[in-house]
Amino acid sequence: MHVLLVEDEKSLHQEVKQFLQQAQYLVDSAYTFTEASEKLYVNSYDFVLLDLGLPGGDGLELLRESRRSEKQEASFIILTARGDLDDRIKGLDLGADDYLPKPFSLLELTSRMQAITRRKFGLKRSEIVFGDGFVMDVTARTVRHGAPDSPEVPLTKKEFDLLNYLLLHKGRVLTRLQLGEHLWGNVLEDDSDSNYIDVHIKNVRKKLAQFGSADFIETVRGIGYRAV
Amino acid sequence: MRLETKLGLFNGLSKLLLVVLGVLLIPPVVQRVAVVHTDERLQEKKQEVLNLIARDGLTTFLREEHDETYADYNILKQEYITITPLGPNNGSGATTERIFEEPRQVGKEVEDFRILSCEVPLGATKGDTATRRYRLEIGSSLGTVELLTDTLRSLALWVLVAGAALTVFTDAAFAHYSLRPLRELISRKLRGIRQPGEFSFERLHTDTTDFRRLDDSLSALMRQLQASFDKEREFMSNVSHELLTPTSILQSRFENMLQDPTLPEPHARQIVESQRTLYRLRNTVRTLLLIANIENDQYLRDASVSLRQTVADVAEELDDRRQQREISLHVDLSPDYVVPQANATLLHTLLRNLLSNALKYNHEGGQVRVLGRPRLEGGYQLRVEDDGPGIAPDNVPLLFDRFRRFHATGPKAPEGYGLGLPIAQTIAQFHKAELRAESELGKGTAFVVDFAA
Numbered sequence: 001m002h003v004l005l006v007e008d009e010k011s012l013h014q015e016v017k018q019f020l021q022q023a024q025y026l027v028d029s030a031y032t033f034t035e036a037s038e039k040l041y042v043n044s045y046d047f048v049l050l051d052l053g054l055p056g057g058d059g060l061e062l063l064r065e066s067r068r069s070e071k072q073e074a075s076f077i078i079l080t081a082r083g084d085l086d087d088r089i090k091g092l093d094l095g096a097d098d099y100l101p102k103p104f105s106l107l108e109l110t111s112r113m114q115a116i117t118r119r120k121f122g123l124k125r126s127e128i129v130f131g132d133g134f135v136m137d138v139t140a141r142t143v144r145h146g147a148p149d150s151p152e153v154p155l156t157k158k159e160f161d162l163l164n165y166l167l168l169h170k171g172r173v174l175t176r177l178q179l180g181e182h183l184w185g186n187v188l189e190d191d192s193d194s195n196y197i198d199v200h201i202k203n204v205r206k207k208l209a210q211f212g213s214a215d216f217i218e219t220v221r222g223i224g225y226r227a228v
Numbered sequence: 229m230r231l232e233t234k235l236g237l238f239n240g241l242s243k244l245l246l247v248v249l250g251v252l253l254i255p256p257v258v259q260r261v262a263v264v265h266t267d268e269r270l271q272e273k274k275q276e277v278l279n280l281i282a283r284d285g286l287t288t289f290l291r292e293e294h295d296e297t298y299a300d301y302n303i304l305k306q307e308y309i310t311i312t313p314l315g316p317n318n319g320s321g322a323t324t325e326r327i328f329e330e331p332r333q334v335g336k337e338v339e340d341f342r343i344l345s346c347e348v349p350l351g352a353t354k355g356d357t358a359t360r361r362y363r364l365e366i367g368s369s370l371g372t373v374e375l376l377t378d379t380l381r382s383l384a385l386w387v388l389v390a391g392a393a394l395t396v397f398t399d400a401a402f403a404h405y406s407l408r409p410l411r412e413l414i415s416r417k418l419r420g421i422r423q424p425g426e427f428s429f430e431r432l433h434t435d436t437t438d439f440r441r442l443d444d445s446l447s448a449l450m451r452q453l454q455a456s457f458d459k460e461r462e463f464m465s466n467v468s469h470e471l472l473t474p475t476s477i478l479q480s481r482f483e484n485m486l487q488d489p490t491l492p493e494p495h496a497r498q499i500v501e502s503q504r505t506l507y508r509l510r511n512t513v514r515t516l517l518l519i520a521n522i523e524n525d526q527y528l529r530d531a532s533v534s535l536r537q538t539v540a541d542v543a544e545e546l547d548d549r550r551q552q553r554e555i556s557l558h559v560d561l562s563p564d565y566v567v568p569q570a571n572a573t574l575l576h577t578l579l580r581n582l583l584s585n586a587l588k589y590n591h592e593g594g595q596v597r598v599l600g601r602p603r604l605e606g607g608y609q610l611r612v613e614d615d616g617p618g619i620a621p622d623n624v625p626l627l628f629d630r631f632r633r634f635h636a637t638g639p640k641a642p643e644g645y646g647l648g649l650p651i652a653q654t655i656a657q658f659h660k661a662e663l664r665a666e667s668e669l670g671k672g673t674a675f676v677v678d679f680a681a
Contacts, residue, residue, distance in 0.1 A: 009473055015480035022487060081472040103476035103510055106483045158548045173486060175500050177507050184545075199552050222497040223486070 001117075003047040004028045006036040006062070007079065008055055016049070019106040033057030040066055045074040047113055050096075052080040060094060067095045075116045079104065107178050111168050128167050130227065131216040134208065136167065145211035153211055158183055159204050162197070166217065166227040175224040201225055231410065235403045236396075243392035250388040255381040262373040263342065267327055270344040273366045277309060278348065286311070286350045286362075306369040308334060314347060314361045332367060340374075341367035409434035413443060423523075424454040461520050468517035475510050482506065515647040519654045522574065527658065529569045535579075535610060536564040538572070539598050542579045546587060554593045561600030565608040567679060570659055578655040579612075581648035582675045586614040589673065606681025613674040619667040627665050628653045 003025045007013040010031070017027045028043065030036035033056030040048070040062060048066070052059035059078070066072040076095070081102040098112050118126050118138070128136040134153075136143045141160055143153040155163065165182045166174060176197045183197075201217065208214035218226045325346035332341045345365045409432050417428050427450040432443040482503045486496060521527065539559055543550075550557060567575060586596040594615035603609050619627065627649050649663075652675075656663040660680045667673040 009477065011477040012473070012480060015477060015484055018484050019480065019487070022484075081469050081476065102472050103479045106480055156548060173496075175486070175503060177500075177503055178483075196549050196552065200548065220496075222493065223500050 001046045001113075002026045002028070002043070003049060004030060004036065004039055004043070004045045004074070005049045006030045006054065006059065007049070007051040008032065008053070009051070016106065016109070020110070023110050031055075033059075033062065036062055037065065040072060040074075041069075044072060047116075048074045048076045049109070050076055050078050052078060063094050063096060075113075075120060077109070077112060077116075105178055105181055107165075107169055107172070107174065108182060111165065111182070114168060128164075130167055130170075131208070132213045134212060136164065138164065143208075151211075153207050155204065155207060159200055159207070162200050163204055166225060170227050173220045173223050173226045179224065197225075232400075232403055232407050235407075236400045239399045239403075240396050243396050247385075247388045247392050251381065251385050254384040255377050258380045259373065259377045262376055266342050266368050266370075266373065267344070270327065270342065270366050270368055273307075273309075274344055274346065274364065277364065277366065281350055306372060308332075308341075308365075308367045310363075310365045311350075312363045312365075314363055329370065334369075340370040342370055342373075343367040406436060409436060409439040409443070413439065413446070417443075417446070424450045424457060425525075427454075461524050464516050464520040465524065468513050468520065471509075471513045472517070475506060475513060478506050479503070479510070512647065515651055518651060522654050522658050527571045527574055529571055529658070531570050531572050533567045533570040533572045533575050534564055535567060535575075535600055535608075536561045538575050538579050539583075542576060542583050543598075545580065546583055549584075550587055550596070553587065553590070555587055555590050556595045557598070558595060559598045561598070561610075563602070565600055565602075565610070565679065567659060574655045574658060578652045578677070581652045582612040582677075585648060585675070586612050586616075586673075589616040590614045591616065603678065603681075608679040610677040610679070611674050612676075613672060615672045618669040618671055619665065619673055620669060621667075624665050624667055628663070 001024075003020055005013060005017055005020070005027055007016065008031050013029065013031065017029065020027050025047075028039060028045070030039050033054045036050075036054070037057075048062075050059045050062060054062075059080075063076050063078075066074065066076070075097040077098045077100060078096045079100050079102060097116050100109060100112065126138045128138065130136065134143060134145050135148070143155055143160070143163065144150050145153065161183055162179060165179060176195075179197050183200075201219075205214040205217060208217075216228050218228055220226055325344065327342065327344050329340060329342055331338050332343070343365055344367075345363060347361055347363050350360065350362050413432055417432075421427055427447075429447055429451070431447075432439060434440055434443070482499050485491065485499050486503075491499075536559075539561065543557060543559065583596065583598070590596060596615075597611070597613040599611045599613070601609050629650070653663045656677055662678045662680075664676050664678075665673060666676060
């Protein structure tokens with residue numbers, strides 16, 4: 001996956017780049033409007049991560065330009081600290097695929113990218129196999145153990161989302177905050193909410209254990225949870 | 229009471245007083261004047277008669293048929309003169325003169341007369357020395373005076389009543405006209421203003437200096453207020469933006485650090501702790517930014533949003549945590565209320581904050597009630613009630629304070645309501661609604677949103 005990261009804030013740029021590279025993305029950097037414009041003209045990308053407040057021009061103009069050109073088929077995710085609703089509407093109208101207000105979680109960013117990829121390539125049945133024979137159908141939002149005609153694991157919406165997120169970032173430790181932010185989105189809550197995560201994890205484990213082994217969800221002491 | 233009404237009332241009452249005074253005072257004064265006038269005339273007549281007697285002698289006046297009494301009446305019987313000889317023994321030397329009122333029979337009618345009576349020594353014929361004393365009476369009928377008084381009284385009454393009525397109306401009309409700028413100032417410029425930005429800076433049409441000044445000072449004050457509001461918001465918004473970027477960097481850096489498989493556990497824990505701290509900072513900044521954006525009218529108000537639907541959405545979203553704490557939810561909105569000119573996202577946030585608080589500060593197995601009723605005075609009232617520990621009365625006003633977290637005391641005291649309520653309040657105000665709290669320690673808390681009609 002080829003990604004163009006357009007972000008003028010150097011430190012943030014480095015952090016995002018590092019994370020994406022670890023996640024096996026090929027990352028190109030642009031720090032200014034002109035730089036980004038040139039790179040977009042020359043190369044073709046799978047993703048453009050676009051900061052709106054750029055030196056030399058409005059990030060939305062880049063989006064507009066790219067949408068006019070035939071050969072650029074990148075999916076755009078807008079990253080902005082402006083947080084204005086107006087920007088959001090404009091961005092999505094112009095054909096941005098998603099929008100993340102700063103500060104955002106890098107995990108959230110990569111899972112949005114995965115979701116866009118799934119959508120883009122029309123993966124009708126996208127399945128994740130995990131544990132000792134569990135199968136998650138991401139499109140139908142079901143989890144089964146074994147054969148497709150076996151009974152569903154009765155997970156609630158949030159429990160499913162939680163499990164899905166852990167599996168998407170398999171092998172990574174996810175903190176309660178990261179999980180909470182994914183579940184409840186960009187809603188302003190104080191951190192007491194992260195206690196709900198423990199209860200959710202407990203319930204997911206209990207429900208999975210009735211069908212197979214739930215040991216693949218590891219508790220990382222003092223930090224959070226990890227799916228292996 | 230409105231100024232115009234007050235002026236009108238005062239005007240009417242003062243005119244009424246004037247009429248009453250006029251009706252009471254004018255007749256006695258007129259009567260008095262008439263009497264004085266009559267008295268003067270009687271004196272003149274007396275002098276005239278005496279002069280005539282001195283010139284022509286008494287005999288020309290005396291007619292023998294009536295016991296030497298001379299009497300003369302004019303044809304309308306309004307005045308008369310009598311000269312009666314007095315006995316020699318009741319002469320007293322001095323000329324006594326009296327003026328009094330007495331009924332006298334003239335012809336066949338008895339009438340009130342004003343009478344001048346005096347004793348004078350008169351000679352019988354011309355050139356005679358005064359030998360005998362006579363009583364001279366000159367009377368003038370009071371009938372004319374009374375008639376005059378009555379006429380004047382009713383005339384005064386009518387003139388005063390008509391004048392008063394006329395001036396009451398013209399005064400009211402003038403007050404109405406000259407107070408129009410004030411009315412306009414209140415109804416057009418001040419009524420329904422929630423923030424200085426809504427004030428109309430269009431100049432008032434008036435040539436009254438006072439109103440001109442009032443309008444100008446109000447406008448100046450509003451401009452000043454607006455400017456400082458703008459500055460505050462701009463500041464909040466700038467600061468928030470400036471804070472979000474470094475927060476962003478730190479958040480990403482922590483995430484990257486946590487991905488390092490060689491990271492020792494104590495360090496990892498510290499990073500998680502730092503992440504929590506950063507999360508709190510981030511939420512505060514986002515809250516301030518959200519509030520600033522709402523107050524800066526960055527949000528559209530172009531949807532009609534059903535409260536029932538929004539409550540259902542929020543309830544579904546919070547279903548998991550509600551069930552985790554075994555709290556039952558009772559929703560009764562009868563009828564539903566569709567908020568006009570609303571922002572669906574913000575209303576969702578408002579209800580989410582209220583419901584989430586009601587769950588958070590409830591005891592396990594408690595109940596949360598969402599009740600909606602039309603208000604008697606129009607509009608709609610939405611209540612979100614919980615069975616929680618309640619809030620001490622002293623703390624209730626602090627709930628909505630943006631920069632203040634209070635700490636409740638008592639068993640299982642909630643840690644504080646955080647910034648959710650100031651957000652909720654800002655959103656309520658954005659929708660021309662009012663958010664308040666009713667709470668009783670040990671019983672629970674109700675958050676009430678009153679939507680204006």
